[in-house]
Amino acid sequence: MVLISHRGNISGENPERENSPGYIIEVLTRGYNAEIDVRLIDGIFWLGHDAPRYQIEESFLENDKLWCHAKNFAALAKMQQNKKIHFFWNQEDNFALTSKGFIWTYKSKEICPVSVLVKPEVLGITDKKKLPDCYGICSDFVANFNEI
Numbered sequence: 001m002v003l004i005s006h007r008g009n010i011s012g013e014n015p016e017r018e019n020s021p022g023y024i025i026e027v028l029t030r031g032y033n034a035e036i037d038v039r040l041i042d043g044i045f046w047l048g049h050d051a052p053r054y055q056i057e058e059s060f061l062e063n064d065k066l067w068c069h070a071k072n073f074a075a076l077a078k079m080q081q082n083k084k085i086h087f088f089w090n091q092e093d094n095f096a097l098t099s100k101g102f103i104w105t106y107k108s109k110e111i112c113p114v115s116v117l118v119k120p121e122v123l124g125i126t127d128k129k130k131l132p133d134c135y136g137i138c139s140d141f142v143a144n145f146n147e148i
Helices: 021-029 073-080
Strands: 002-006 033-041 044-047 054-056 066-070 087-089 095-097 103-106 115-118 136-139
Touching: 002 115, 021 033, 033 073, 066 073, 073 087, 087 095
Parallel strands: 002 033, 002 136, 033 066, 066 087, 103 115, 115 136
Antiparallel strands: 033 044, 044 054, 095 103
């Protein structure tokens, strides 16, 4: 099972560091994947959930362990042109299809072997033994599921 840190968080929310390149690199080094929020503004890529905070190069996104959440249409369109970037678009949908064919699943109990269950704690799943059969999970508390 793939463990995906939500914005770099592994043991709870950390708004001061979320989506910062250094924070993301730290969790990747620890063996986790990471979901990051990506915008493209005036041809420049930025990380940040509610606003662009950290300017990055496109090459930063070319990492198999990153799940790039397009936060604006420009980012979605640009990332779609680069086959080395794994990306998806989702606002509040229960499901989104990623560019690599995974089903990003939020607030839904419908899961399959190619699903990534986002924030299982929202569904009351905090015990790793109660996780459904899925490809992976994405959570601010992903360290709790580390010994799967």
